[in-house]
Amino acid sequence: MSFAKKIIEWYHEHQRDLPWRNTRDPYKIWLSEIILQQTRVEQGMPYYLRFVERYPDVLSFANASEDDILHLWQGLGYYSRGRNMHKAAGIVRDEYQGEFPKAYDELIKLPGIGEYTAAAISSFSNDEAQAVLDGNVFRVLARYFGIDTPINTPAGKKVFSQLAKENLDRTYPALYNQAIMDFGALQCKPKSPLCQQCELQLDCYAKVNGVIADLPVKIKAKKSRNRYFHYFIIQRDEEILMSKRGASDVWENLYEFPMIETSETLEGMSIAAHQEFLDIFGSEVQLTLLQTNKKHILSHQHIYATFYRLLDPRGLERKKINWNYVLLKDLDKLAKHKLIFSFLETAKL
16 A cells, blocks of 8 residues: 555544635635644634634735734734735735635745645645645655655755655545645654554654654754843823834834843843933833843744833833834734733733
């Protein structure tokens, strides 16, 4: 029996019942695929259901504002995914007459859709013979066939792409792609794979040769850099001062409190002696420490956030053009990144 047939046979017995598997609608499949990038199914499921309910088709998604999309995205992280989705939906509305494309060659042109996502959407919605290659598939192929070429290198991508194409069931590409992805997620897991209960163990190179923990091979990413953010809670009657982040940095276009970044961690209230703080706020303000060194991990960045309450500032609107007071009751309507969202969940403003 071929590798593909074994995987599909396993899938018939163990497949997960997921809502995006009960549709051929490329829009809904696209939603699920983008949401599940960098996100576990358990975490992504509620977001998928909320997006489908709020925006049942690509036109309603495209006609929403970016702020609305990012607000619904809040908590998922990697916000560029949400921004690219909004751009892609606009292109589908304007250039494809609102019909979400199903063909790989058209899908790959849309913002935020790479080779894996285009293969997934085209195969799941239209049974196009395109092999998916995500983290689960890399792992399954590396272990079963004994491939030790690093998966995050050009050579690795070439080797695994060819292997994925060779093993694709061209008669049932959608079924096979779903099967191998579920096999990697449920059976051939990154840690503690269920090898003893695996129907493929007798032919699996990694199991036979005792190298399960060594495959797949991945070159370590560069060392993360540390950044130190100091946030200031500034209230005025029933309003609070907020800042909208700009482009070319993390959390583009999301809202947060006014912030100063320093090159190193600062102890206690020593931010009050920092030159940028003095330039903006002066030396007469009252400062209270609320929370210190809250760690937030991003790709290649570790952000340490400290939160302060600041009283009696004057003329701040003239200091920073991207700082504006908003009503406290409207704060929940703003699209905020997870660091701010998490703080607000526990803070009493």
